[in-house]
Amino acid sequence: MKGKVGSLAAPGGPLNYGAKTSLALVLAVLAMLCAPTMAQDSATGSEISQSHGETMSVPGDFAGIQEAIDAASPGDLIVVDGGIYRENVNVTKRLTLRGLNMPVVDAGENGSAIILSADGIVLEGFSLKNSGVGTAQPAGITVRSDDNAILNNTVTDSWNGISLWDSKGNVVRDNHVSYNTWAGIYLENSTNNVIANNNFSSNAGRGLIRSGFAGIHLWNSSHNTIIENVVKDNPHFGIELDSSGENIIAENDFRQNQGVGIRLWDSNNNSISGNRALDNQLSGIELQDSENNTIAGNYASGNLGRGIFLTSSQNNFIYNNYFAGNNEYDAYDDGTNAWDDGKVGNHYGDFVEGCEDEDGDGICDDAYEIFGGTNLDGHPLVRCDISLSAPKPAPQTGGGATYCVCAEGCGFASINEAIETASPGDLIEVCSGTYQETINVTKPVILRGVDTGGGMPIIDARQKGSPIKLSADGVVVEGFHVTNSSGKGVFSGSYVDAGIMVNSEGNTIRGNVATNNSYGIIVASSNNSLESNNASGNRGGILLSSIGPSDITGGNVLDGNVADDNIVGIIISFSGCNILRNNSMSGNYHNFGYDGWRDDAAATNDIDASNLVNGRRIYHLVNVYDAVIDSSSNAGTVYCIGCRNITVKDSVLEKNMDGVFLTNTSNSRIEGNVIANNTRGIHLNYHCHDNSIRSNIAINNAESGVHLHGSDDNVIERNELTESWSGIYLSNSAGNTIRTNEIRDNRNAGMSIIGSDDNAVYFNNFINNFNNILSSSSSNKWNSTEVLTYTHKGSSFDSYIGNFWTYYKGKDADGDGIGEMPYLVGADKDNYPLMKPIENYAIVSKEFGGVGVER
Template identity: 25%
Template sequence: MYSLVTQAIKTCLLLHLMYWLCPALGAATLEVCPDGCAYSSIQQAVDAAAAGDSLLIKPGIYREHLILIDKPLSILGQEGAVVDGQYQGEIFRIRANDVSLSGLEIRHVGTSYTEDQAGIRVEKSKNCQIFNNKLSDTFFGIYLAHASNCEIRNNQVIGKAEKEISSGNAIHLWYCKEITVKDNLAKHHRDGIYLEFVENSHILHNVSEDNLRYGLHFMFSDYDDYLHNTFRRNGAGVAVMFSRHIRMQHNRFEENWGPSAYGLLLKEIYDSEITSNVFRKNTVAIYAESATRIRIAQNDFLQNGWAMKMLGSSMDNTITQNNFISNSFDLATDSRRNHNQYEANYWSEYAGYDLDKDGTGDVPYRPVKLYAFIVGESPATIILLRCLLMDLLNYAEKVMPVLTPQTLLDERPRMKPYPRNQSFNP
């Protein structure tokens, strides 16, 4: 608390200092408005401004596209300042360091099958700040290529995606470093937030929902983390592919439903951490293919179709201290061998006993049911979920495992769920 206050005071002081100092350094504020100001177009003002100047965009509709910002500028939109691209092409293109862009409503970028047109594009720049903007119907929303040390904060990016092939991503990062994406809302795009070749970046407190493909998509990106985000009703919540050293904590993955829908899709990912997340009502909460040395701990898996699908190619993962509650299937796997460690989780399906009262069940739990195996082989049998016959078959298999992996056991299943700080039902 104390540090927050001091930090706020410091920031305040710094801002005031800059405000008083800047004019002294010769920086000017250029006002833009549809009528009666010195400039009626943003591009004119940008062209006229000197490096370090500020642009104040007054309320009104500016029908412009391809606004090129090639010098350090601070562009601030007032409430009601709208930039309408009229489907002519890209709107802002930033090709300079130290640019800040905020408070604008940006809309109507045309769909293109050949170019990744965006509402705001940042190219080969450092230290950019993009915040408090509202982007709607902009094909790609905020697109950073070869950028570093940028902050994308508190933007609303809402698209109109209908098909994957003709839609863009809300926030798209490509070959970037040290980017912070925070408090944004990404909705109705192909991917909510997309990262390819992005390092040392932080994705925090964002809400990504109703996107066609993924809420958050990592490709070839290492040493990143994403914390406290919510991924809801996307084709899949988060896909992490070909990446290493990713930290995934305190996120919510909810209602990602469909034939190939996952809360979290892991593919070729190494040395990462998935902790303290909540997976609720996803078709598959975690799907892991060739995932290695991942620690999956302290997560809550609630009412998912499959809590985990762990393919045989995944190895040396640790699954511990999670709560598995009321999932249709706790675990499915395609292999009869087990190379992962399951230990000390709570499984609501567990029917064992605890005679020595140490909170740990005295008989091991087998998370893979025969029926999960049958459904894996012939998916149409899902229609027989929870019928008496299946219960009997599951029981027989439990007593004498034939088809399910014999060594896949939780030797120390918990009798009671682990208490968590966050509530289960928001």
């Protein structure tokens, strides 16, 4: 039973939850991260601006980069214009090298493209490629000095993308490093470096060498900070620490790597916090022969092996993590380690059925046995971080003095005056009437509206703030009509007030009416209860919010609330561990959804189908496999988080932030639905792969009919995508197949594409879009991937097939239905554009199921 299981002492004391840890880390390295044109003199410790000195240009003043470096003096700026520079550059002085239009330095498969040999160099805006290979480990960028800044570069087709050797005090930020043979970034004997906000993906080798190792690899390196990087699709590990200690690994995404997301081997005293290890082929997190590491606030789900795997490892401290939806065990340990801190353990998805919580404190009543040995988690979490799952303090229940507020004849005519007089635990009863005040409740009191014959008491803020603001914990507010708050906007990032603004914890807000406010109710804190409130006729209904993605709030309970006739009904922004039951939203422009997303927070929200949008059910599925949602399900919106093999079909999904939302979901089907008047119709957000989007009608969605972000290898076919801002939106997504769709009458673009490569887009109709394609930093294929046999005007032809484009001006001299002149698509071309819409062609091919395609 709870409290009877001992725990190992935490090495170095407890660590805060990962999100808060990350915020502290960001503040700690802020000076390094916010000054890209500054470097530090290692001898004096003072910052030296790289903007002083002379400015030289390549090829204006010098034909080559090395020639300019040789002529420069310390502190000079060398500006390199776009082009290909076939040389091996060695920077031997404290200089700033700045690329314009992403100049390419091509090492010609011999040595490193650029070596930083002097301290205090700034290197930004280059494309580095084609280093040599072998035991010397050349790289796109090799660093053999200190206090350098490496910013906004692209590194490909090298042995290592970036290498740091015996190097300290460097900042490596905002780089895109992919398709390198061994590692995206490699650190050896290097200390006190910051690796932040980079993308290390698909470092899987080149040519005949396919032995790629890791996105990030540290060997014998210490006191480095690895923060907020995306590390995906690497052949062995997302990150490996080998014989490395005292490093901070925080708030990174390790996804879809072919081995382990985060691996420590013979590495001690590291902090691993706030990371996401998702859908890796082996384990999410693995420790081997490693000791005294702290693993806290991480999210490991959807891995084909274990969520976390410890072998031959001792005295590690693992708590406040979320392990669920992994193919084998959620946790395995054959050593002796601490799996809770004496108060808080971890959440295990495979312990849901065995976890009882009779006292409702968020801790399972029984210990969880860790597979592989004799370790126990004495305080396993029912679902969430304990700080977001138990009210603190409890709301007031009365027992103190009672004060009366009314227009005349009572003790007080002003609610604020009564609050100033009251003591904690007192009851303040406010009679019918209109009170033109902005109330700030700074004490734990009961504030109760009483209908004395004139209806609910009205608090009118006259657009001077929030009618009621809760600044103290443990307050009860009930029975008020709150109206006319100030503020504008309904989405995160805009300034808002609310009818009731909750900035404190453990409060109960029940039986209130909020109209004509920016938001009816905003909860920007944790562990509150909202019961039977009506937030209708505002710009926004109810918002569960936090300051931002680094400061997750949650643990709130919403039961029986109504949010009708607003712009948005109930919105969740960076908030987790909430419970929603029996809430109703109707008549809103968007009824329900997320504005501000973190999958580790969203996965902890408990939102069941008792919640309704326009009378239809919300399906909010977390780690669910093999489910079907169809017309009999009466779905209004569908969310799938960490799911597999889900079918959503034959449903009408409208007027929400997303009609269908998938994250970290695979092998699922969205087919035959009508999806209209949402912000995004069908949304695949982060690591969704091998899904099929087929035969849907997505019409008049504010942003996009189909929206893919960070999602690869999906098929989008036979859909009607019309009258939205963009028919299809692709961001950081690759390997998707988009074919046989009707993409027309979209207000901004048929397709908007940002940072997305290697997608195949063919045999679609692009008709009467404001722009057919808007493409940025992307390279895609705009015809079929193989020669197809098709019929056109009664004749049979063999050819690659492109797309039909409104206003295409080419000619078809040979009558095969394909224009002779390519159609320009951004920096790409459709070399086989169709002369007629695709319904004028029939294709017989295995790729199309062996049947003719007639629309």
